[in-house]
Amino acid sequence: PIEHPPFAQTVQNVARAMDAARAAGIKVVVIRNLGTPTGSVFRPGTHGAELHPEIGRRPRDHYVEKTLPSPFANTDLEFWLRSNGIETLTIAGYMTHNCDLSAVIQAVHMGFGVEFLDDASGSLGYENSAGRASAEEIHRVMRVVFQSRFAAVVTTSQWIEHIKAGTAPERDTPYASNQRAITARKSAA
Numbered sequence: 001p002i003e004h005p006p007f008a009q010t011v012q013n014v015a016r017a018m019d020a021a022r023a024a025g026i027k028v029v030v031i032r033n034l035g036t037p038t039g040s041v042f043r044p045g046t047h048g049a050e051l052h053p054e055i056g057r058r059p060r061d062h063y064v065e066k067t068l069p070s071p072f073a074n075t076d077l078e079f080w081l082r083s084n085g086i087e088t089l090t091i092a093g094y095m096t097h098n099c100d101l102s103a104v105i106q107a108v109h110m111g112f113g114v115e116f117l118d119d120a121s122g123s124l125g126y127e128n129s130a131g132r133a134s135a136e137e138i139h140r141v142m143r144v145v146f147q148s149r150f151a152a153v154v155t156t157s158q159w160i161e162h163i164k165a166g167t168a169p170e171r172d173t174p175y176a177s178n179q180r181a182i183t184a185r186k187s188a189a
Contacts, residue, residue, distance in 0.1 A: 002094060002122035003135035013120035013156040014092045015054045020160045027061040027084060031071045033099060070102035078110060088113035088168070090159065091151070092120035096142045104150050114151035115169055117159055118143045148177040 001007060021028050034049055035042035042049045050056070061084075064075045071077050081089070089107050091100055091114065100121055107114050123139040126132065133141075147153040152169035154162070162169050 001124075003124055004139050005119060005122050007122060010094075010120055010122045011052055011054055013117065015058065017090065017092045017117055017120050017156050017159065018055070018058045018060075020156075020163060021090070022059060024163045026090075026163070027086065028059070029062045029064060029071075029077070029080075030055060030058075030060040031064045031066060031077075031093070031099075034065055034067055036067075068102075069099045070106045071099070072103070072106050072110070081112070086112075088115065090115040090117065092117040092156070094122055096121045096123045097138045101142060104146055108150050113168075114146075115159065116143070116146050116151040116153045117156050118153050119155045144177070147172050148174050 002010065018028050020026075030051065032049070032051055033042050034044055037044060062077075062080050064071055064077050066073065066075050068074065089103070089112050091103055091107075093100065096118075100116065104114050104116060118139075121139070123135040123142070125135040126138065143153050149171065152171045154169045158169065
């Protein structure tokens with residue numbers, strides 16, 4: 001289960017974002033991750049492979065089934081986006097450090113603008129031979145990295161306000177992000 005931020009809150013924000021997009025005439029794409037028929041996670045026909053009811057019951061303009069972390073790998077997503085004149089993607093859903101990370105980076109490399117709804121996603125904690133990190137650490141670090149170059153990171157409420165105002169949230173740069181970190185370290189010393 002998603003550990004941070006809490007799934008019960010984040011899935012409601014995914015639904016809010018879908019509703020707000022629909023109301024504003026923004027196309028909605030739903031992406032479903034499918035594992036292998038013999039796998040233990042996202043195996044077709046199991047609960048883990050089903051769309052959450054809050055997501056599944058909402059209207060969508062396009063539907064993608066994928067088997068790799070990136071929604072662009074071996075799917076028609078890029079073709080559909082370009083065919084519909086879509087230049088900016090707003091990413092919500094799971095998991096921040098896996099599928100969202102893959103989508104954000106590949107979208108930027110393909111020339112799309114990217115926005116990431118940080119309270120409409122979540123992470124798991126990990127421990128392996130490289131070390132350990134809590135779900136909160138992973139989610140926080142991914143948000144900071146995304147904002148530094150790859151995506152404008154905002155809350156669902158902030159994103160909805162941008163839609164209403166007709167404005168776009170801003171991304172940062174690696175240099176500016178680093179300079180603020182250096183200044184903060186010097187101030188703390």
